[in-house]
Amino acid sequence: MQLVRAHILVCGGTECTSSGSKQVQDALAKELEKHKLDKEVKIVETDCHDGFCEMGPLVIVYPEGTFYVRVKAEDVPEIVEEHLLKGRIVSRLLYKAPATEEQIPGYKETDFYKKQQRVALRNCGIINPEVIQEYIARDGYGSLEKVLFEMTPEQVIDEIKRSGLRGRGGGGFPTGMKWEFCRRSPGDMKYIICNADEGDPGAFMDRSVLEGDPHSVIEGMAIGAYAIGAREGYIYCRAEYPLAIKRLKIAIAQAEELGLLGENILGSGFSFDLHIKEGAGAFVCGEETALMASIEGRRGMPRVRPPFPAQSGLWGKPSNINNVETFANVPVIIKRGAEWFASMGTEKSKGTKVFALTGKVNNTGLVEVPMGITLREIIFDIGGGIVGGKKFKGVQIGGPSGGCIPAQLIDTPVDYESLIAAGAMMGSGGLVVMDETTCMVDLARFFLNFTQSESCGKCTPCREGTKRMLEILTRICNGEGVPEDIETLERLGRVIKNTALCGLGNTAPNPVLSTLRYFRHEYEAHIFEKRCPAHVCTALLVYSIDEEKCTGCGRCLRACPAGAITGEKKEPHKIDPEKCIKCGSCFDVCKQGAIIRL
Amino acid sequence: MKLTSREDLKKLREETKALVAARSAEETKIIVGMGTCGIAAGAGEVMNAILEELNKRNIKATVTQTGCIGMCEKEPLVDVQRPGGNRFTYGKVKPSDVPRIISGHVLHGNIVEDLVVARFEEV
């Protein structure tokens, strides 16, 4: 037997083979031969080193017993040259012991969850929403059981009132009071309705709750029904949420099967039937009177209030409408008590609020935070700050009805009153973070375009007024703004706010009014200087080339799709403004920073 | 089965709790985030890959689904919990990552560090 100075073990287990151990073996043989080491070093194919498969292909070099993991064929020359020839271990390929369980941080230790407090989302991401037993195992339907056997409807209402729970759909009306109005409204037939017509751009709180924990909403509704004296309920969910609808249907069927919905629930004498009504996707159907019209099969258009739904709602009967998140809070309040719930949040805004955190923030997602937390904490602590380390400019909160809060107000506490004072509103919980590359005029235009095309068309100010505002904003973005535009926008905004028929119309000008309040200089730059400070409004951009910096490399010339750039090689290039289509391709490819964008 | 009294509900709750406890002491649980955010990020494919891999290796584990936990940006999220152990969350899981998670974590208890997000706990 010939003596060898080293053995190289290459794993030939299925796992390693499939991840390329054969190629490694071949490469080794070739490389050893090349360095004339094939006589000194022997390659041995081994069986599976059970337990390390996910790290394969494995290569072990003896006599040292160096354990290389995830070796690829291209790593082989380095192993041969460094390890076998020079005796230096290739440390980047070394096996590292896996972290122990204790070394992995828990959710509460992560920035994302550290400041969160999950009440409405307590089961989301934890239970299987399609298995009612998992909900029950976590004390689900225990609160319904408690109210049915231990509480009068008045006591339930009192509990909710004392908890300080306010509507999570936007308006922030105290839930207990709403229930009380409906309870006191005369009538033997009453309805309880869940508004799941989440329509704000960028908002998906309700969808997540319905998909992740439908039973908490169902239980909340059943408790509400008991409190107001209803025996029938509707969940109005937009048809664009097929998964939510599917899970709701499963959940309702399972609850019915167990007798947690239907006749004589748990033998208590209380009966409650729940139906799903799919909305056709009109934003305005989130407005409660429009929503009820839609359930009745009519065009979803708001009507004048009063009468309020509590007096005359669905089919003219006293009705109570709350949104998904509001209902999801109810079972917890009943279970843990009004005092516990009221201990979270601020004086007037109790409990927690779920936000859909989106935009230019690192950790986008769904967060539930105690009321009163500052925007800074949400955006920088939970959200991990701005993508790419760019400058934070502001946050759009409350969707098309909300407003923009600028960077200087980042320490505004998130509660109903503070947000309204700042010109925005809680809304349903959309939170869009903006950085320096967002043009506020363009942003206002985006929201106005949304509200205008979603206006139901019933009242003049919303139908016609938002159109004129949109036209003016479009003009400003196109560089055709005139000095009177700001005044006209303010006048229209004021009148729409004061005269529109429904809440959506009243708040439609908010994105414009709030950006005018905090970012007026951007409007002025567009109108007077024909300049878009955020470099967003294409019509206002002017591209030119800094002759000092241009090396004449030709990169921009080749990238220009319009043939607008000319110049000899190694001579400064030029942009023909007549031909330039302002696509920004030159700006993106220039390595010298010679393209000037104004 | 219809529950017709408080006691019925209580009984079902206790039974279910006991069943869940017994199962988690014996079986490995793999939970895929199957909210719309997860599915949009590819959770369906990941789920298929998991089932396929388990089948291929003849591994017994309970595969189940859950809704959105909030970290939409890290979807698809996959949680692994070995019998009696902690539950760990993996993020941005691709179907190609599945064999590593199965052989490393499910089979051998080795946490796949580059994918793990955090140790699951209730917030």
Place this chain on the structure above:
Amino acid sequence: MALVTVTIDGQKIVVEEGTTILDAAQKLGIKIPTLCYLKDINEIGACRICVVEVKGARTFMPACVTKVTEGMEVRTNTPAVIEARKVVLELILANHPMECLTCVRNQNCELQKLAEQFGIKEVRYEGAKREYPIDDSSPAIIRDPRKCVLCQRCIAVCSNIQTVDALTDQKRGFDTLIAPAFNEKLANMECVQCGQCSLVCPTAAIQEVDDTDKVWAALADPKKYVVVQTAPATRVQLGETMGMAPGSIVTGKMVAGLRRLGFDKVFDTDFTADLTIVEEGNELLQRIKSGGVLPMITSCCPGWIKFVEHFYPDLLPHVSTCKSPQQMFGAMAKTYYAQKEGIDPGDIFVVSIMPCTAKKFECQRPEMKSSGYQDVDVALTSRELGRMFKQANISVAEMPEEEYDAPLGISTGAGAIFGASGGVMEAALRTVYEVVTGKELENINFVECRGLTGVKEATVQVGDMPVKIAIAHGLGNARKVLDKVRAGEADYHFIEIMACPGGCIGGGGSPIPTDTEVRLKRIDATYTVDERMVLRKSHDNPAVKALYEEFLEKPLGHKSHELLHTHYTPRGICE
């Protein structure tokens, strides 16, 4: 009713609970402007022209639908409110064609009036305008969505009052459109052509199809022998087209005006109304005697006929086979009268003046050609005749009183009351009573038939026979009666149905405005016309008697069957 005290513009007033701010202000002499509001019909607070400031309210409130509450403090004319109203109006105007000088509603337009009242000097919001094509598919109604202010009055009247639902809102935002479902053509819908929408439209977005040019052309054609018939209701409403007070009776003046326009003969639909009573009364008696289909329902109203063909085709056997008076007139003019006067019926051009848009549809029905020609050539609305008079320098108020031509202009009071809801029933009862009993009726006023109650029911003793009757006006009310008939719960003998609220005096071709107050005045005038007539029972009409003697032979005879009776088309609901 509890009373509440409110303060409006600093003045206190005590009103009943449930009063709107608009009505309370009215009591103080404060006239808050409105546009979409139409009492009892369209109370939706959509246009926002009537907004006022209510102390403590988050936003301005619409005065038309906001009920007063105790201690409420309202300001109707603060600078902010005036600014808001003005902006709202300017926004409407910015999306309006502004073709006032060439618009049919020039000087009779609510939008125009508001612009004047608000002192609008310029529209500050120039931009896109809603552009949708004109729908002139229907023979009676023309829709111009460009002029629509989206007040929804037409939808309210069509859906809530008429229960026809031919119009609906569609699309969203700036593109919102009021049109038949899926923006289908009106002619393809269940629209019954009643024209109530044109009556309530504040602008000219819905109007009657203008057929005056056809009439001018016929009048100018020396070969044509142009005769005109005037519907019962026209004599109590035409004056309004020329500034006379609602309810002015202008029978003789209208006749004089028509003569001056150049009609060869001025006849009266009241004549064929009498004829209708004779035919229809006999049909009823025959049905009662021979066990025919009961209850029998009147057939004078073409809007109602189209309604029953669409929505209750199963009830068509209940509908009298009598043609409407307009069509009986056309048939008689081109047969009996042509023969009598020795005129080629092909040269006779029959024009009718109607308070009705549906008559335009009716005269074009293919079965309405029993004379061998189209029996009625053109049906004009009262509004169109008003326009012709204006163009011809004819001021109705200043015309002398003239008589109708004989024989087709001779009529009784029974024919005249056809114009008001219950009139056909009352006229029929006057005749049926005397035919059945052979005795003269002592009191010919059947007051139980009169008035604006939606559904009127009564039992009238005709000899030893109790006759059960029902009268419905407005198609929503008609439905209530028809549903009972359909369910077999109605034991009426005879039912009168008129499509328009109040009957023909409130017809869709009536002068604008036509509201409840105006309707009541026209109804009063109608019964005054009746009272002033010497003959007040259809069967006493000498010209009708002569018609039977000379031509028709007997009621329900062979010729009647050919010329005066018709059949219907089950149409069903458009899919």
